[in-house]
Amino acid sequence: GAVVSQHPSWVICKSGTSVKIECRSLDFQATTMFWYRQFPKQSLMLMATSNEGSKATYEQGVEKDKFLINHASLTLSTLTVTSAHPEDSSFYICSARGRVGGNYEQYFGPGTRLTVT
């Protein structure tokens, strides 16, 4: 099946620094990528949707300048958490949608746990 990877799988950073998380579709081209965040014992909340080569569409309440999303190629999207604060600590999950085996499907990455100290 199709594979979506995320790097790093976990990261600890100091308050005020920026962190970049990569999401890659390994064996298919992702025309659309989604970024979610998940707080402990809670559901996934969609942050933004990005299409390759265009600006991301952010969900209401998500700060564009804080969560920078770049979808530079059909296999790579990055999420940069700028000036991170402890409240940004969360589990970030990306999802990639593309054509696999003749059908368009959506696949999820394994997630990145961010801890801001």
Next chain:
Amino acid sequence: AQSVAQPEDQVNVAEGNPLTVKCTYSVSGNPYLFWYVQYPNRGLQFLLKYITGDNLVKGSYGFEAEFNKSQTSFHLKKPSALVSDSALYFCAVRGGASMDSSYKLIFGSGTRLLVRP
């Protein structure tokens, strides 16, 4: 607006017994419905989906789900639970292709399944 409800925070079942995890939805038009499973500190794994056709959908690991349009439900079932099925289960909905070109998935709050030996 699309929404998904998972009324049970947790479901407890003995190994070997049948299990049901409930999900109801609200969406305009014909829904696309999904079930995902999440193990601790991991991303989401796809179990099954309903788009059209037979109301009973069979998926991975022996799981199945029944689409009930009149009750707007899509309950997840398994005839005989395994201890290894213990995990967090998410129901998700997306509007049909003609209704929603963003392909965004809206997730329920999740149900923790605990299968005791």
